[in-house]
Amino acid sequence: MNLMSTLIRDEIQEMSAYTVADIPDSCIKLDAMELPCRFPEDMQKELACALAVAEINRYPNPATSGLQQLLKETFQIPKQAQIVLGNGSDELIQLITMLLAKPNAKILSVDPSFVMYRRNAVLFGLEYIGVPLNDDFTLNLTAILSAIKTHQPELIFIAYPNNPTGVPFRHEDVQEIIDAAPGVIVIDEAYGSFSLDSFLPYAGNVEKLVVMRTLSKIGFAGLRLGYACGHSILMNELAKIVPPYNMNQLSLTAAKFALRHYGWVEEQINILKRERSRLSEALSLLPEVKVFASEANFITIRVPDVELVFKALKDSNILIKNLHGSHPLLDQCLRLTVGTFEQNQQVLNVFQHLFSK
Numbered sequence: 001m002n003l004m005s006t007l008i009r010d011e012i013q014e015m016s017a018y019t020v021a022d023i024p025d026s027c028i029k030l031d032a033m034e035l036p037c038r039f040p041e042d043m044q045k046e047l048a049c050a051l052a053v054a055e056i057n058r059y060p061n062p063a064t065s066g067l068q069q070l071l072k073e074t075f076q077i078p079k080q081a082q083i084v085l086g087n088g089s090d091e092l093i094q095l096i097t098m099l100l101a102k103p104n105a106k107i108l109s110v111d112p113s114f115v116m117y118r119r120n121a122v123l124f125g126l127e128y129i130g131v132p133l134n135d136d137f138t139l140n141l142t143a144i145l146s147a148i149k150t151h152q153p154e155l156i157f158i159a160y161p162n163n164p165t166g167v168p169f170r171h172e173d174v175q176e177i178i179d180a181a182p183g184v185i186v187i188d189e190a191y192g193s194f195s196l197d198s199f200l201p202y203a204g205n206v207e208k209l210v211v212m213r214t215l216s217k218i219g220f221a222g223l224r225l226g227y228a229c230g231h232s233i234l235m236n237e238l239a240k241i242v243p244p245y246n247m248n249q250l251s252l253t254a255a256k257f258a259l260r261h262y263g264w265v266e267e268q269i270n271i272l273k274r275e276r277s278r279l280s281e282a283l284s285l286l287p288e289v290k291v292f293a294s295e296a297n298f299i300t301i302r303v304p305d306v307e308l309v310f311k312a313l314k315d316s317n318i319l320i321k322n323l324h325g326s327h328p329l330l331d332q333c334l335r336l337t338v339g340t341f342e343q344n345q346q347v348l349n350v351f352q353h354l355f356s357k
């Protein structure tokens with residue numbers, strides 16, 4: 001028998017590594033909810049100057065970097081909320097799971113949702129309870145409240161808006177889940193900037209509530225900057241298990257630069273939201289394509305044959321996410337990140353060519 005197979009935990013051996021698509025630069029990358037643009041050249045130069053003088057000889061100190069204050073001002077995070085920064089919100093999901101990983105602890109979320117909730121449950125030995133969404137990807141509140149009552153989960157994750165579906169949940173439903181939560185509840189607002197609603201104004205009010213956000217989907221996936229906003233009692237406990245120096249000096253510098261130029265970011269968000277409407281309306285005109293309403297920067301659709309559509313897009317050098325097979329509710333579903341006008345036009349060309357006869 002191979003040595004590692006005797007040493008390494010079974011549940012990890014059964015996992016596969018999170019793989020990132022290996023794709024040529026020329027590819028139109030619409031698989032990972034990245035913003036399709038970067039700063040214009042004059043701003044890039046200004047950023048380069050800021051990075052050039054960053055104190056990379058020193059360990060980073062997020063607390064004195066001024067970033068948290070900037071986050072609070074830019075996103076109107078309530079005064080009473082305390083912030084913990086993560087190397088992407090992925091790290092915060094991991095740390096919050098670790099924080100609550102007592103023996104026999106349980107995590108509850110909806111299914112399908114962000115894969116990292118389940119993955120971290122497995123990593124830290126918590127039982128994962130996934131409550132299925134309705135067929136139209138809305139919340140099944142009755143089922144969730146009943147599962148909460150039965151399982152009494154220590155930790156609940158609700159992605160609001162949800163990934164990979166994008167369909168908005170009702171605010172009142174999520175509020176009921178928060179009220180019913182017997183433990184910590186994380187509202188993961190990775191797509192909050194594209195959505196009409198947010199729980200951020202409640203951050204810091206209730207001990208059990210964490211509102212988590214990230215810069216990844218609004219133009220800065222490469223910086224790896226997520227932030228959790230919550231009550232000081234919980235955030236102080238979370239702060240104890242954050243690895244020292246998890247944020248790096250260059251990221252902190254670039255993130256501060258981005259927030260000082262948030263007007264530019266906001267413009268991109270508005271353009272993207274307009275493109276989302278345009279793309280979903282155009283796709284809705286095709287009778288073969290079922291378009292789900294989205295409040296995120298992606299659109300989930302159902303087509304008669306995912307393989308056919310995926311391949312046609314691929315042949316046109318467009319990469320999207322095939323959701324088929326990842327959950328029964330996602331039968332024949334695809335997820336398209338909204339791109340630039342030109343990119344979306346190319347996507348539409350492929351669909352129109354395939355379906356309008």
Ligand SMILES: *Cc1c(COP(=O)(O)O)cnc(C)c1O
Pocket residue numbers: 033087088089090091114159162163188190213214215216221224225226
């Ligand atoms: C993309 C995504 C994240 C991860 O964001 P990072 O900050 O890049 O780690 C977290 N939650 C959801 C629901 C996401 O879709």
